Amino acid sequence: MLVLDTRSEQAFVEFDRVQKSYDGETLVVKDLNLAIGKGEFLTMLGPSGSGKTTCLMMLAGFETATHGEIRLDGKEINNIPPHKRGIGMVFQNYALFPHMTVAENLAFPLEVRNIGKSERETKIKRALDMVQMGDFGGRRPAQLSGGQQQRIALARALVFEPELVLMDEPLGALDKQLRETLQFEITRLAHDLGITVVYVTHDQTEALTMSDRVAVFDDGRIQQLAAPDELYERPENSFVAQFIGENNTLEGTVTKLSGDRCIVKLDQTGEHIDALPVNVKKEGDRTLVSIRPERVEFDPQLGPDAHTLDAEVLEFIYMGDVFRTRLRVAGRDDFIVKTRNRADQKRLSPGDRIKIGWLPQDCRALDT
């Protein structure tokens, strides 16, 4: 990946052992280390209160780091006030100036930078065209819909050509369809302009579809920093596994551990399953195994030494493109299996008893 190559040379944005506390006692951000490459689209994903927004605010300069260093293009910016950082930002509630027209909003950062009138107009026109709002220069923000306001906010953050743009849940207030359109447009623009984007969201779909890399935040720490596919397919701990996508979990104890294979004895029924050891160290460790609903197979043909589990169908939901089946497995009745709506796909009914199984590498033995 191109992004990873540039990052190894020199990080464009760097958090170096950054801590943040609002009250001097509890740390909202605990020891954050993060290097973001030039041109990278990095998303900070996490539940509310996980510290992701605080990190963004420290980067923008609206909050100060209690400890550690924040560097931009190699220079420490801890002591630079927000208005001298030259970082673009799109706010959650757009934060357009209501007393100015769209064009005046866009002119604001250019006037501050003493850019002449004709050049200003060219830049404003180009920025508005970029977000397909070329005809709206004379309108006031209150005359625009939510989606249009967000486009203007985006244009305003880009008009002064910053190299780094921060986005704080910019699509949170929009409806699903508009959100998807704008997700696509934002990634396209970021790519075309070659800008570095740090994007904050609590919507995992958004994070997965838009980003080069995602930093999953919880409890003031980055739980995992990885590309979307890796994050989804190879979560490093049970928080990430459960936060990203849908996930089935079963509790048990590791009874046999050899290389990239382990056997887990399930608590409820004593049944054995095969799993990939991710962060279990030795036999006897407690573990939470995680299996994605789309990686489970019915009546599996997996080879002689593979383990299978007995399951009872509790519910069968027809969702159009997929079927969603809820099963009782190993004493739990919230086990979900997703199957594609293929012509030959079996449609189960409640009460059916079946065998389920999976490839050992799809079942990850994580921490409890």
Next chain:
Amino acid sequence: MELPPYASLGEKIWHYTYLVLCGLIFFFLIAPILTIIPLSFNAENFFTFTPGMLALDPDAYSLKHYRDFFTNSQWQDAMWNSIKIAPVATLISVGLGTLAAVGLSQSHVPFRRAIMAILISPMIVPLIISAAGMYFFYSRLGMQGTYWGVVLAHAALGIPFVIITVTATLVGFDRSLTRASANLGAGPVRTFFKVQMPLILPGVISGGLFAFITSFDEVVVVLFVGSAGQKTLPWQMFIGLREQISPTILAVATILVTISILLLTGVELLRRRSEKMRGMSPG
């Protein structure tokens, strides 16, 4: 207010009682002010309606009290004193009051509530006490009986109004706008004048208006702090009432009421216009 068709007899009775009560309260508030207006056109030097006035005889009415106001040097001096004092006091109130309100709206300021309480105390403490206090304070400073003494005293009385109206507008002010402004490269001063000030302007203007009217109407403090050189219109009216019993004060009162109404209407129109300009979005 239309009554719904399903209203019961009790609700109908209450509905009309309510309208009558509203009318009575309105009358109670406005009648004393309305009576002085016809009386100020009295042709006689009385404070009562003459039989001729009640008969709507044109000869019973005249503009002589207005003429007196505009020609009598005592009234003219008083008017000019008021005109010299009120706007300057208003400017000081608006400047200091707005800064105080903006500062106190920031959550990191310690003892905000206590400071706020002290700043608006001139509105709560009985005027006579403020006046006596200011008298002794300004005497020590050598400002008693000076123009600036009266201006500063009036400014102190006006500041609470500005603080209250500006604080009220700041409640609806979106903090992310100042952040956005800083993010776009504007320093604190530019952010204040280009982003915050235009948006809280309605509050600043109505606060300023209250401060102006306070100074223009004030009689107690100016009696203590001022000297003959700062005799304002209300002071002259007070003298007129006590010593001369001249209906000219009715003419002056009518003029002051008219000015107040015009100012309030003007500001309200301005406010509506600016709100329309900014659409639905909160200030």
